[in-house]
Amino acid sequence: MMQTTKLKTREMTYIAMFSVIIAVCSWLSIPTQVPFTLQTFGVFVAVGILGGKRGSLSVLIYLLLGMIGVPVFAGFTGGIGCLLGTTGGYIMGFMLSALLMWAMECIFGRNTKVLAISMVLGLLVCYLFGTIWFMIVYARESGAIGVWTALGWCVFPYLIPDALKIVLALVVTKRMENVVKLD
Numbered sequence: 321m322m323q324t325t326k327l328k329t330r331e332m333t334y335i336a337m338f339s340v341i342i343a344v345c346s347w348l349s350i351p352t353q354v355p356f357t358l359q360t361f362g363v364f365v366a367v368g369i370l371g372g373k374r375g376s377l378s379v380l381i382y383l384l385l386g387m388i389g390v391p392v393f394a395g396f397t398g399g400i401g402c403l404l405g406t407t408g409g410y411i412m413g414f415m416l417s418a419l420l421m422w423a424m425e426c427i428f429g430r431n432t433k434v435l436a437i438s439m440v441l442g443l444l445v446c447y448l449f450g451t452i453w454f455m456i457v458y459a460r461e462s463g464a465i466g467v468w469t470a471l472g473w474c475v476f477p478y479l480i481p482d483a484l485k486i487v488l489a490l491v492v493t494k495r496m497e498n499v500v501k502l503d
Contacts, residue, residue, distance in 0.1 A: 338366040338378035343392035361485040368493030372422025409453020417442030
């Protein structure tokens with residue numbers, strides 16, 4: 321007997337809400353020497369609270385909204401051009417992060433240690449995909465650059481803020497796990 325799983329109205333509502341939360345996090349820019357947004361925090365919280373399947377759906381909806389032109393990306397931007405530009409790989413990397421977190425949840429279960437490790441690995445996957453994408457697009461538009469230059473521009477300045485976002489996402493996830501009831 322084949323069993324299908326359908327999303328309940330409550331689940332769909334949470335998925336949509338977390339897509340909006342990711343968008344709001346992308347609009348919040350912390351002004352420092354190298355400004356950064358809270359997009360990765362939004363992704364980590366969505367997957368952390370909703371779980372891998374529902375959190376990944378939230379990220380997918382966020383990306384699809386941005387792709388069709390809804391201004392959900394950083395700086396109130398949207399459209400396929402954002403995804404095809406130099407930073408598009410990092411935005412698409414959010415989906416890879418969510419999928420990796422989901423895979424780890426399926427393999428190792430849901431606990432704080434697994435969640436923390438999956439967030440770190442998800443961030444590394446996002447960095448890897450985004451940096452490769454950046455180097456390809458940048459080379460096409462402006463000329464080739466070295467890996468260390470790309471990392472210096474796109475990764476190194478964000479290591480500490482992203483580590484803080486992971487810690488904050490873990491705290492928020494643990495505090496919200498008894499509030500958000502999906503099953």
